[in-house]
Amino acid sequence: MGERKKIIIDTDPGIDDAMAIFVALKSPEVDVIGLTTIYGNVYTTLATRNALHLLEVAGRTDIPVAEGTQKTILNGTKLRIADFVHGKDGLGNQNFPPPKGKPIEKTAPEFLVEQAKLYPGEITVVALGPLTNIALAVQLDPEFSKNVGQIVLLGGAFAVNGNVNPASEANIFGDPEAADIVFTCGADIIAVGINVTHQVIMTADDRDKLASSNGKLAQYLCKILGVYYSYHLDAYEIKGVYLHDPTTILAAFLPSLFTYTEGVVRVQTNGITRGLTLLYNNRKRFEELNEWSDKPSVKVAVTVDAPAVLNLIMDRLMES
Numbered sequence: 001m002g003e004r005k006k007i008i009i010d011t012d013p014g015i016d017d018a019m020a021i022f023v024a025l026k027s028p029e030v031d032v033i034g035l036t037t038i039y040g041n042v043y044t045t046l047a048t049r050n051a052l053h054l055l056e057v058a059g060r061t062d063i064p065v066a067e068g069t070q071k072t073i074l075n076g077t078k079l080r081i082a083d084f085v086h087g088k089d090g091l092g093n094q095n096f097p098p099p100k101g102k103p104i105e106k107t108a109p110e111f112l113v114e115q116a117k118l119y120p121g122e123i124t125v126v127a128l129g130p131l132t133n134i135a136l137a138v139q140l141d142p143e144f145s146k147n148v149g150q151i152v153l154l155g156g157a158f159a160v161n162g163n164v165n166p167a168s169e170a171n172i173f174g175d176p177e178a179a180d181i182v183f184t185c186g187a188d189i190i191a192v193g194i195n196v197t198h199q200v201i202m203t204a205d206d207r208d209k210l211a212s213s214n215g216k217l218a219q220y221l222c223k224i225l226g227v228y229y230s231y232h233l234d235a236y237e238i239k240g241v242y243l244h245d246p247t248t249i250l251a252a253f254l255p256s257l258f259t260y261t262e263g264v265v266r267v268q269t270n271g272i273t274r275g276l277t278l279l280y281n282n283r284k285r286f287e288e289l290n291e292w293s294d295k296p297s298v299k300v301a302v303t304v305d306a307p308a309v310l311n312l313i314m315d316r317l318m319e320s
């Protein structure tokens with residue numbers, strides 16, 4: 001087998017984060033070299049606990065977990081936590097016992113900087129929560145954006161409504177200032193927004209299929225998925241769930257399942273559209289300089305082969 005791609009998953013587990021982590025652990029294309037934790041679906045301390053727990057469930061306690069920041073990049077502590085999507089414990093209100101493992105000494109931004117320096121151009125960071133740790137890594141080391149191979153992030157609502165409010169998607173809304181730093185840092189970036197992830201739906205029938213498999217991870221996921229299904233039925237009136245995080249994981253190593261456009265993305269940090277992601281599509285040369293001028297471009301996913309993505313996710317979760 002060829003070289004596996006080294007990935008670090010920055011995560012706020014989270015039910016769809018759990019799925020994404022398991023998909024990554026079951027994918028021969030990648031080597032998960034660490035998890036870093038962030039607030040979002042839960043507070044950061046609980047994200048760390050859940051990350052350690054999920055690695056124990058998967059029998060992969062060899063993978064280090066580095067704890068991330070508890071605050072936004074501007075030191076904000078009034079966080080928006082989506083426990084109404086994932087349950088109070090972030091994992092479907094199952095009251096799992098506390099993990100035995102502990103996070104490593106290094107903080108998430110320190111770990112990201114260290115690994116990017118150790119393997120220049122080789123690390124893919126998959127960011128599944130608000131982008132604070134990644135922005136802190138950019139600030140900590142001016143070389144980080146050059147050293148990191150690629151950042152594949154779940155964030156934004158490109159030309160569609162958000163999921164926090166009509167303007168804003170949850171991960172960007174969680175820390176818009178951090179998101180703007182990351183989008184303009186010059187790293188090789190793929191953004192996967194909810195305009196794409198809302199096309200990848202795991203139906204109730206798919207869940208039954210998952211439940212009928214003997215895979216340990218599939219069985220575990222079926223236990224925690226109930227809360228996530230109830231939330232979707234209530235909020236979107238669909239009998240299925242959006243696979244935001246697992247879809248984004250696949251973009252990190254099977255990018256041809258998606259198509260992309262390229263351009264500069266800036267994030268609104270003020271007013272009623274705080275958290276809005278706005279892509280400049282390069283179609284016009286503007287007369288005046290503006291906030292998008294001379295900033296680095298990123299790739300933004302525009303279409304997805306949803307059946308192929310769903311099949312891959314199902315296969316990998318069922319074979320465990």
Ligand SMILES: O=c1[nH]cnc2c1ncn2[C@@H]1O[C@H](CO)[C@@H](O)[C@H]1O
Pocket residue numbers: 014016017041082085128163164169170171194235244245
């Ligand atoms: O309505 C919502 N509010 C807040 N977070 C949500 C909502 N729906 C999904 N997610 C979470 O935010 C990320 C995608 O935006 C996903 O991680 C998902 O679990």
